[in-house]
Amino acid sequence: MKLTSSARAREQMRLNQQREAKPAQPGPKGIPSTVPVGITNVIPTGLPTHPNAPKPAYVMVVSANGDSTRIGDCPFSQRVLMTLEEKHLPYEGRFIDVENKPTWFLQMYPEGKVPTMFIDQKWVGDADIITEMVEKKISIPTMRTPPEKASIGLKIFPLFVKFLRSNDPGDGSEQALLAELQALNEHLKIEDAAYKNPFVNGRFPSMLDMNLAPKLYHMDVALKHFKMWSLPPDLVYLEAYMKKLFTRPSFTKTKPPEDLVIRGWQRHLSSVGQ
Structure with missing residues (x-):
């Protein structure tokens, strides 16, 4: 079957995207399989919602005091989550009780800062730095503040x-x-x-x-x-x-x-x- 010029262009774009695609980076080791995902932004098929996104991002945010199954009252944690949501990035979030941090979390990230996010193959524990790195990595939609x-x-x-x-x-x-x-x-x-x-x-x-x-x-x-x-x-x-x-x-x-x-x-x- 002979392709039209527009069909050829679409097929060439698809092939180019395949060649340029990078394999997904592995997630961090150390999160026990028994620790439930508290909050997510991954579409039902499991595919990322942004072509250049981590697959997915891992983020630790503050839990409700004494209840590690609910989101807590930390404005810095919410800021990070809002940024990921606005960027349409896939992520998996776990809740951390900062008054009783679990052993697995401290072993995985000894600094123990929350919120923290696994980005560029390392844990980053500062909301300012996390959101800046996310903006640099995923500039569309742009959220840069002059x-x-x-x-x-x-x-x-x-x-x-x-x-x-x-x-x-x-x-x-x-x-x-x-x-x-x-x-x-x-x-x-x-x-x-x-x-x-x-x-x-x-x-x-x-x-x-x-x-x-x-x-x-x-x-x-x-x-x-x-x-x-x-x-x-x-x-x-x-x-x-x-x-x-x-x-x-x-x-x-x-x-x-x-x-x-x-x-x-x-x-x-x-x-x-x-």
Whole structure:
């Protein structure tokens, strides 16, 4: 049968892809077969959802306190999982109880940091480094944040923690948090004028949005519970941004329940003498 020019082109592309295809890298040894996969992004056929993806990636994230079968309240773990979800990367995630780390995990990765991911044939235990490496490896869809925007909103989380710990209404901690929230609101207002209903870097989510989403969620849940405090109504762009983040599939799949977030911050407040 004689192929048309378009059919020949497709066949040549298929052959080229076969020649260029690399064998899947083996996964890490040391994960017991009895340890269940806690969270995954592998389609039913078992094939990866991205042609250049690890097959699959292995990631360890914080479990619920005292329950290694449920996702925990770690915003850094959620950030890593959200990034993998947004990149449509196949992965297998296991939950690690950081207060009682299993022996097999420490033998496999003596540093014991969580979250951690097996990437480039080694364990990497830092959310900043993990997400940066993922972005470099899989640049489509791009989630790069331009340097001039990379620090937007990053003071919010430490200022939220300071306000949450505070028992003194006059210490300025609430005002400092509000100033940062207002600054983020103003930035989103400018982006909205250009793109309508945007993320921090325009129309599409970036690595910075993945960083901010879990932290804003913790702020929203913890301050409502412990201080009866909610976002001021004039921060309309920030409110819309948070709603958009909190309803994304990557967020809803990886978020901890509110009760776990509250319990986590209760332990934190107890540990600092409140």
